[in-house]
Amino acid sequence: KEMMHLLDRYGFKWNTFSNDLHIAGFLLNSTATDSDAVLEALQIHLPESFHDVSKKTKEEPAYSLEREKAIYHSLTQQLYEKKDKLRASLKEENVLSLYEDIEMPLTHVLFSMEQEGISIQESFLDEYGALLNEKLDALAQKIYSHAGMIFNINSPKQLANVLFDELNLSSGGKKRSTSADVLEKLRGKHPIIDDILEYRKIAKVSSTYIDGLKKHICSDQKIHTSFNQTMTQTGRLSSSEPNLQNISIRDELGKEIRKAFVAEDGYHLLSADYSQIELRMLAHMANEDHMIKAFNEGLDIHTKTATLIFGCSPEEVDEHKRRIAKTVNFGIVYGQTEFGLSSQLNITRKEAGEFMKMYFESYPQIHEYMNQLIDFCKEHGYVETLFHRRREIPEINDKNFMTREFGKRAAMNAPIQGSAADLIKIAMLKMDQALKDADVKSKMLLQIHDELIFLVPDEELDLMQKLVKETMESAMELKVPLKASISVGKSWYEAK
Structure with missing residues (x-):
């Protein structure tokens, strides 16, 4: 796709590519989510890396075209030698159809979308940026007032000094940390905490979206993002x-953008x-009768789940019960643990465990399906989507308990999220x-x-x-x- 853009820019024909060996290499090695990792996975050895070509060496005081030519010569020669073997591997691993019928044709669709771009109003970004800066100034004044001094709010060291020395707050374990999770635990202990968290949120929106988007506005007053096919292990585009894709829909500040x-x-x-x-995909892949029936009858799936885990009628499901059911529904898709569910719903682990037990009793095929995925992954080291897209999960057999648990969650989630992708x-x-x-x-x-x-x-x-x-x-x-x-x-x- 990059090559298509390059050729198009200089007036050459670009629709002549029949293969993309980066995509092929990625489909065979799902953990290789950048160029260097793909080259390593394909066992391609270059005289020096693309990163190093611009660095000085004793022999070459600066970048030279000769050094870059040597890399490209080596790369193209090795790729040419491997292309038939790559195709055979795609066939052997049952991903040739995914490559030929989905990923390759998609490069052309994404190319057109990137060429078209989307119009953006720079004047709106300027106005919204000014509004956010006003909010930041007002919050900064409140924070200084709470602290009784002026300091750099963005400096972790100065902030730690204010919180833990001047205001004598205690964060438990990580004494000097001012990370988001530590500040969350300090909520309610001093009014400065809410203001700092709000300040950080607004500052992030300002830098990520206002400054971040403005620098990508082209002369046609559009933004032309790049869509990447080889950067996520589940197969989602990034x-x-x-x-x-990170412009929040849930957060009002981000949504405004x-x-x-x-x-x-x-x-x-x-x-x-x-x-x-993803829930529809889960119902299909786990062949879960109750869920399939609910979707086919057009019922609200979260209300349906609430009736099952609370043992009540649909009329008795209030907002609170539905929210719990919704959290459990999506939590199951992401292989959530009792601990994860308890922190998200702010309930005890015992209560979270009870909800999960009721859920799996209500949807027995989902429980069975999740266990099958974990067993398959332990044995083969990977799981796959409906279209045989593989995700390698070496973590599932790791010696470390936490790493293994991560592997289990990934094994449960990847086939569903990957099939949706x-x-x-x-x-x-x-x-x-x-x-x-x-x-x-x-x-x-x-x-x-x-x-x-x-x-x-x-x-x-x-x-x-x-x-x-x-x-x-x-x-x-x-x-x-x-x-x-x-x-x-x-x-x-x-x-x-």
Whole structure:
């Protein structure tokens, strides 16, 4: 994909690639999530690394084209020698179809999305940035007032001095730490703590989103993020320069940033979001009858789970019970432990254990499925998705208990999250084809986890809402229906 951009920039034909050996190498080695790791996994040895080529050596006082040429010569020669063996390995490990039918065609779709980019209003970022700075100044004054002195709030050393020496607060174990988890434990012990946590949150939004996004605005007043196919072990796409997948939807401060992403005159943004995709995938993969039935009947899955773990009728499920059921539902998908659940719900480990016991009794096939995944992973060292995407998990047989527990959680989660990632990629390919077949001007712009965002001319809005919903909901045949919710707005904020 990078090469396609490079060739396109200089007016060359770019749609001639039939292979991407980085993707092939990654599919065979899921832990190799950067270029150096892929080269190592493929046993490719270079005269020096790409990182070192710009460094001075005794022989070469600075970077030289000759040194870089030597690396590329060595790399291309070794890749050429290995390409047939790589293909044979893909076939042997049953991932050739994943490579040829999903990942390779997707490079072209992602290339087009990156070329198109998304419009952004720099003036909104400036205004919002100024507002955040005002809030930071006001908070800083409150913090200085609590401390009885002016100090650098961003300096861990100075902050530790204020909290533990001036205000005599005690954090238990890590005496001098000012990390987020230590500050969370200090909440309620002094009003300065809430203000510091709020200050940090706003400062992070300001640096990550205001400054972070502004430096990536191009001359066309758009942001052109890069989508990476080889950076996450579960197979999810990631986004970088800038990362648009970390713009929070739950946090109001972060959510506001979505107002900066806009559709130009005569257009709207359309957002299509898969509903509860990982739970639907879990129901299908575990073949869990109760859950399949609930989804097929269109019931609210969290209310259904609440009736099972609390032994009550749907009418008796209040917000509190539903929230617990929702947390348990998603916790199970991520292989959550009793300890993790108890801290998230702020309940005792015993209560958390009771909820998990009731959950597995209510959904016995899920319990069985999770145990099968762990046993399979212990024996083979990996788990796989519906499309045979592998995730190697060497941690599952580690000597260290905590490492093994991490391995178990990963073994339970990776097939579900990875299958959901494969599904959204298939949906993108089908969507790309549907746009061509319908001969529309609408374009796919972004993929944010389970959400796709399109730029749609006003006159195509009705057609596109129908087309996107139909295409996404029929992307795969599962034992439960796929549901995509569609929303439209002039900005990404409005369309969500």
